[in-house]
Amino acid sequence: xxxxxxxxxxxxxxxxSRGTVRAVDEISFELxxxxxxxxxxxxxxxxxxxxxxxxxIYAPTSGKILFRGQDISVPVSKRPKTLKRAIQxxxxxxxxxxxxxxxxxxxxxxxxxxxxxxxxNDRRRRVVELLRMVELPEDYIYKAxxxxxxxxxxxxxxxxxxxxxxxxxxxxxxxxxxxVSIQAKIINMLLDFQREMNLSYLFITHxxxxxxxxxxxxAIMYLGKICELAPAVEFFENPYHPYTKMLLSxxxxxxxxxxxxxxxxxxxxxxxxxxxxxxxGCRFHTRCTERNGICSQELPGMVRVRxxxxxxxxxxxxxxxx
Amino acid sequence: xxxALLAIRDLFVExxxxxxxxxxxxxxxxxxxxxxxxGLVGEAGCGKTTxxxxxxxxxxxxxGRITKGEILFRGEDxxxxxxxxxxxxxxxxxxxxxxxxxxxxxxxxTIGDQLMTVIRYGSHDSLTRRExxxxxxxxxxxxxxxxxxxxxxxxxxQLSGGMRQxxxxxxxxxxxxxxxxxxxxxxxxxxxxQDQVLRLLNxxxxxRKTSVIFIxxxxxxxREMADWVYVMYAGxxxxxxxxxxxxxxxLHPYTRGLMRAVPKLTGGGIAEGIPGRxxxxxxxxxGCRFHPRCEHAxPRCSQKNPPFRPVREGHEVxxxxxxx
Amino acid sequence: MFxxxxxxxxxxxxxxxxxxxxxxxxxxxxxxxxxxxxxxxxFAPYIAPYPEHAGRFVNFREASQPPSLKHPFGTDVFGRDxxxxxxxxxxxxxxxxxxxxxxxxxxxxxxxxxxxxYRGTWIETLIMRITDIFLAVPPLILALxxxxxxxxxVFNAMMAISLMWWPWYTRLVYGLASSLKHEFFVxxxxxxxxxxxxxxxxxxxxxxxxxxxTKMSLDMGWVILIGSALSFVGLGAQPPTPDLGxxxxxxAKYLPDQWWIAVFPALAIxxxxxxxxxxxxxxxxxxxxxxx
Numbered sequence: 001x002x003x004x005x006x007x008x009x010x011x012x013x014x015x016x017s018r019g020t021v022r023a024v025d026e027i028s029f030e031l032x033x034x035x036x037x038x039x040x041x042x043x044x045x046x047x048x049x050x051x052x053x054x055x056x057i058y059a060p061t062s063g064k065i066l067f068r069g070q071d072i073s074v075p076v077s078k079r080p081k082t083l084k085r086a087i088q089x090x091x092x093x094x095x096x097x098x099x100x101x102x103x104x105x106x107x108x109x110x111x112x113x114x115x116x117x118x119x120x121n122d123r124r125r126r127v128v129e130l131l132r133m134v135e136l137p138e139d140y141i142y143k144a145x146x147x148x149x150x151x152x153x154x155x156x157x158x159x160x161x162x163x164x165x166x167x168x169x170x171x172x173x174x175x176x177x178x179x180v181s182i183q184a185k186i187i188n189m190l191l192d193f194q195r196e197m198n199l200s201y202l203f204i205t206h207x208x209x210x211x212x213x214x215x216x217x218x219a220i221m222y223l224g225k226i227c228e229l230a231p232a233v234e235f236f237e238n239p240y241h242p243y244t245k246m247l248l249s250x251x252x253x254x255x256x257x258x259x260x261x262x263x264x265x266x267x268x269x270x271x272x273x274x275x276x277x278x279x280x281g282c283r284f285h286t287r288c289t290e291r292n293g294i295c296s297q298e299l300p301g302m303v304r305v306r307x308x309x310x311x312x313x314x315x316x317x318x319x320x321x322x
Numbered sequence: 323x324x325x326a327l328l329a330i331r332d333l334f335v336e337x338x339x340x341x342x343x344x345x346x347x348x349x350x351x352x353x354x355x356x357x358x359x360x361g362l363v364g365e366a367g368c369g370k371t372t373x374x375x376x377x378x379x380x381x382x383x384x385x386g387r388i389t390k391g392e393i394l395f396r397g398e399d400x401x402x403x404x405x406x407x408x409x410x411x412x413x414x415x416x417x418x419x420x421x422x423x424x425x426x427x428x429x430x431x432t433i434g435d436q437l438m439t440v441i442r443y444g445s446h447d448s449l450t451r452r453e454x455x456x457x458x459x460x461x462x463x464x465x466x467x468x469x470x471x472x473x474x475x476x477x478x479x480q481l482s483g484g485m486r487q488x489x490x491x492x493x494x495x496x497x498x499x500x501x502x503x504x505x506x507x508x509x510x511x512x513x514x515x516q517d518q519v520l521r522l523l524n525x526x527x528x529x530r531k532t533s534v535i536f537i538x539x540x541x542x543x544x545r546e547m548a549d550w551v552y553v554m555y556a557g558x559x560x561x562x563x564x565x566x567x568x569x570x571x572x573l574h575p576y577t578r579g580l581m582r583a584v585p586k587l588t589g590g591g592i593a594e595g596i597p598g599r600x601x602x603x604x605x606x607x608x609g610c611r612f613h614p615r616c617e618h619a620x621p622r623c624s625q626k627n628p629p630f631r632p633v634r635e636g637h638e639v640x641x642x643x644x645x646x
Numbered sequence: 647m648f649x650x651x652x653x654x655x656x657x658x659x660x661x662x663x664x665x666x667x668x669x670x671x672x673x674x675x676x677x678x679x680x681x682x683x684x685x686x687x688x689f690a691p692y693i694a695p696y697p698e699h700a701g702r703f704v705n706f707r708e709a710s711q712p713p714s715l716k717h718p719f720g721t722d723v724f725g726r727d728x729x730x731x732x733x734x735x736x737x738x739x740x741x742x743x744x745x746x747x748x749x750x751x752x753x754x755x756x757x758x759x760x761x762x763x764y765r766g767t768w769i770e771t772l773i774m775r776i777t778d779i780f781l782a783v784p785p786l787i788l789a790l791x792x793x794x795x796x797x798x799x800v801f802n803a804m805m806a807i808s809l810m811w812w813p814w815y816t817r818l819v820y821g822l823a824s825s826l827k828h829e830f831f832v833x834x835x836x837x838x839x840x841x842x843x844x845x846x847x848x849x850x851x852x853x854x855x856x857x858x859x860t861k862m863s864l865d866m867g868w869v870i871l872i873g874s875a876l877s878f879v880g881l882g883a884q885p886p887t888p889d890l891g892x893x894x895x896x897x898a899k900y901l902p903d904q905w906w907i908a909v910f911p912a913l914a915i916x917x918x919x920x921x922x923x924x925x926x927x928x929x930x931x932x933x934x935x936x937x938x
Contacts, residue, residue, distance in 0.1 A: 056837065077836075213589055250514045253586070254542050254545055272512070
């Protein structure tokens with residue numbers, strides 16, 4: 001399968017009064033057509049910055065973003081309209097991603113209007129169709145977002161993202177503000193849409209258990225860098241990076257079987273350092289239980305531990321690639 | 323474990339709004355024994371926080387109103403106590419940790435100022451300034467904050483989210499309360515930090531034998547934090563029992579649905595979840611409030627609210643599937 | 647196309663709005679004062695007991711009469727009925743407020759929206775520094791200066807106040823817009839490719855309306871006060887115009903013996919200003935969104 005999105009050495013720095021925030025620091029990955037790539041990380045890892053740079057809310061500091069082979073490393077205002085149609089985003093909090101002063105109908109109509117899809121009547125029909133697609137009643141077009149439940153609002157946000165029939169959808173923690181019973185419904189809906197429309201998802205989340213069940217491949221970010229990238233099953237059965245192991249062993253689970261999945265308990269310690277002044281060498285070495293001398297001096301290079309399984313850690317440097 | 327420290331019996335709460343009355347709590351039963359760690363799980367809007375506001379008598383009124391029920395703390399009804407006594411209980415008997423540590427700390431005072439105030443007014447014996455300060459430093463050390471002296475002089479904004487929540491835990495435990503209510507204390511924290519805070523909290527309450535009510539929406543978190551778990555849905559406690567039993571074999575169809583919907587590390591996709599949504603409190607369904615979403619609904623489910631009854635040793639459930 | 651379609655919906659919305667508004671009894675009092683004053687102003691020629699007293703009229707036989715059944719608020723030194731003159735005075739006060747606000751709000755709001763949206767660019771710098779310059783001059787002082795250089799008149803006073811008043815709206819809307827611009831719903835519109843016009847006026851502006859209305863209501867009071875103050879010092883409305891400020895000024899000479907000449911018009915100013923101030927709080931409640 002050809003990649004629909006390629007990220008090459010992407011950097012995004014923010015200059016603030018307290019120094020330069022290295023939010024995303026030279027990361028590379030690709031997303032295949034019809035694939036879900038889970039980009040997992042804690043706050044400050046740079047996962048959301050990556051997403052916003054891809055969608056064009058931020059302009060990259062350096063590096064390349066290729067969409068269908070075409071360079072799109074510019075902010076959204078400089079992108080052609082067709083591109084805005086093809087790449088869409090669902091934001092984390094449906095409470096703030098829908099304008100409280102506009103009706104659901106107006107919100108869903110906007111992308112159609114902007115991209116001149118159909119005339120007035122067509123658009124109305126299409127809005128009703130979109131609502132039906134996310135299993136919401138037709139008369140919601142007259143309602144304001146605050147009259148809907150959180151899950152329903154997120155469905156509206158999803159419908160809005162799909163209104164222009166995009167190819168790539170960025171999902172920025174679409175269910176983290178919602179209850180699990182609603183999350184289940186939304187995730188299943190998203191997976192159905194993916195199958196029907198051959199969508200590619202860049203799924204930003206902090207929830208590893210969710211990614212186990214949703215993503216084809218998972219990438220873990222820490223302080224602006226990717227630590228490990230692997231196919232989902234492989235990722236959970238054979239984690240390599242100490243940070244991945246720490247994350248996995250920190251997840252609260254609901255059954256004994258899951259407890260057994262966790263790597264031998266790596267006690268979580270320390271906190272994520274400031275991205276203004278990231279530690280030298282491996283970004284994770286300050287919290288790592290297996291660090292040694294080299295970790296604080298040299299950035300670990302990429303190591304291919306298995307087919308499609310990449311790790312950035314000195315522990316595995318000697319095995320291959322040297 | 324001793325007798326009941328806190329017992330909520332048949333608690334009903336309403337909120338008055340433009341459209342009418344929201345019947346939010348619909349007969350809540352819950353009890354906490356001494357030294358017990360009780361978990362209260364439920365999804366957003368099920369009434370967990372409202373219940374706890376009644377316990378601390380901080381329910382905003384109007385629009386809220388307790389229409390029925392009692393809350394016994396050491397056998398005395400909090401709802402019928404004079405305000406002075408309630409004030410005393412809030413300080414020394416029951417303390418609380420909130421979801422958002424940023425909102426719980428005053429941004430213009432140092433951590434030391436705030437912690438020392440709590441100790442001075444909440445402590446059982448009269449203390450000199452020095453003693454108060456020493457206790458404050460000790461409290462910060464106990465929550466494993468590095469360099470407590472420096473933390474004392476810092477402002478909340480200078481600390482990370484995890485550190486702020488540790489400060490809140492130190493404050494809540496500084497007066498040695500008998501019951502600690504923790505309302506989603508780790509919801510805003512990253513998973514590795516959540517793990518640290520939960521371990522710390524567990525260690526402290528077990529060592530001091532403090533009773534805890536741990537409120538959360540996460541089944542995984544409650545499994546790590548409680549001996550006894552209550553599940554709440556739409557203003558009712560629908561199931562309660564010892565943790566092991568409840569997680570091994572949940573009884574209520576809602577609890578089962580919830581368990582299925584949680585994404586598992588073992589994979590296997592995401593189950594369908596529970597159809598429908600939480601009912602409208604203005605006009606809640608008659609009988610069992612879960613029946614419109616329940617796959618096992620029977621005719622009588624829509625007629626009568628099932629009583630909360632034990633099914634087996636200590637495991638109680640409010641569902642007609644397990645009665646008669 | 648997706649606005650409320652039926653009158654039932656509109657009625658329902660109105661009822662809900664009234665419920666939210668009326669939960670605070672103080673706002674209802676404010677609304678009552680404002681409606682009362684507006685009503686009296688609108689129908690002054692029909693309900694004032696002596697409409698002819700509004701203008702040039704002299705009747706020395708009834709001069710300086712204390713309040714009585716015939717003249718409930720008494721008469722002034724020319725024998726004019728004070729109650730009637732207050733009714734007409736409301737007309738000038740309200741007109742002053744309405745004219746000033748309708749001159750001030752649109753440019754102020756638009757500049758604020760643009761400056762807020764383009765925060766961090768030269769556009770913001772330009773607009774906001776000009777705003778700062780205007781803000782540094784107190785409106786009352788400028789109005790005093792303008793009116794003493796030009797001929798003192800209501801028109802000149804209104805122009806002077808307007809000139810100094812728009813920056814407050816720019817500031818207010820600038821603050822709101824520069825934070826609303828980072829809201830996800832604005833980002834969502836940008837990402838879809840919506841026009842700047844759409845983003846400024848359809849996404850951001852509706853979320854500023856509540857604050858703008860609240861400020862307008864409070865400002866009605868302020869503008870009326872300043873207008874009255876100008877008249878009081880003789881630089882606003884000129885006799886025999888029945889302006890409330892002029893009436894207080896004239897009456898002040900006869901305090902405390904003929905107290906009614908100054909006190910009743912002063913109370914009238916107070917009620918008008920108070921009414922608008924209280925109403926302002928009500929607007930805030932009215933526009934508050936309630937989650938379900």
